[in-house]
Amino acid sequence: MAHADYIMQLIRCDTELRELFSRNAVEIACLGGGPGSDLLGILKYMMQAGVRDTCLTCYIFDKERAWGDSWSDIARVLKPPFSVYPIFQQMDVTDSVTWKSYQKFLRADLFTLSYFLSEVWRIRNQAKPFFSHCMSQMKKGSMVLFVDNNSSQFVDWFDELAKHNGLNTVREGSCMLAFSNDEETKDLGPYFDKFGWPKRKSDVAYRIMRKA
Numbered sequence: 273m274a275h276a277d278y279i280m281q282l283i284r285c286d287t288e289l290r291e292l293f294s295r296n297a298v299e300i301a302c303l304g305g306g307p308g309s310d311l312l313g314i315l316k317y318m319m320q321a322g323v324r325d326t327c328l329t330c331y332i333f334d335k336e337r338a339w340g341d342s343w344s345d346i347a348r349v350l351k352p353p354f355s356v357y358p359i360f361q362q363m364d365v366t367d368s369v370t371w372k373s374y375q376k377f378l379r380a381d382l383f384t385l386s387y388f389l390s391e392v393w394r395i396r397n398q399a400k401p402f403f404s405h406c407m408s409q410m411k412k413g414s415m416v417l418f419v420d421n422n423s424s425q426f427v428d429w430f431d432e433l434a435k436h437n438g439l440n441t442v443r444e445g446s447c448m449l450a451f452s453n454d455e456e457t458k459d460l461g462p463y464f465d466k467f468g469w470p471k472r473k474s475d476v477a478y479r480i481m482r483k484a
């Protein structure tokens with residue numbers, strides 16, 4: 273819930289990201305986006321901004337195969353005033369056999385990396401070829417939205433990958449982000465009574481980049 277809301281807030285604050293959603297068609301690739309937070313954040317932005325008549329194609333890449341089922345029905349459940357085509361693609365960043373043959377996602381207009389580099393930081397040497405492949409092969413003008421824990425090890429790794437693969441900074445920063453008050457506490461059911469309001473603020477670093 274929080275990660276989705278951060279994605280929504282970061283898109284809402286940036287003119288160049290907002291512009292993507294005024295197009296007739298937009299393609300997104302969510303790397304490590306299996307649980308769906310990245311897609312939900314994007315959908316939340318689009319629905320709140322009143323986007324209509326856009327065709328959103330969303331490639332979701334993740335190691336966990338079971339996430340695939342969750343996203344195939346999202347358009348039918350949400351009934352947004354635009355078209356949504358989620359495409360789940362299972363892969364393991366450490367194994368090029370699982371990702372080398374995926375090609376279409378490289379033409380995406382926006383790549384999201386939400387709390388993904390911190391997840392695979394421990395295996396960064398094996399994971400690096402995947403990120404270098406994506407960043408070097410993405411089309412000119414593609415945008416990248418990175419958000420993660422504000423810790424220099426993750427941010428420095430992202431910055432190094434971006435620098436070596438021709439990504440220019442549109443906007444960068446770090447801040448305490450709180451998720452929006454419109455998130456529905458009732459959705460937490462018995463857990464809200466048991467644990468109270470969940471952690472509301474995170475120390476995040478973010479980067480909005482464009483491929484040169």
Ligand SMILES: C[S@@+](CC[C@H](N)C(=O)[O-])C[C@H]1O[C@@H](n2cnc3c(N)ncnc32)[C@H](O)[C@@H]1O
Pocket residue numbers: 275276303304305306307308309310333334335336363364365366385386387388391392
């Ligand atoms: C911390 S979660 C972030 C999920 C989502 N992007 C978000 O912001 O909530 C990290 C994701 O990375 C995936 N993951 C972990 N190791 C991976 C690997 N080796 N290859 C691909 N995905 C992996 C996990 O299955 C998980 O969905």
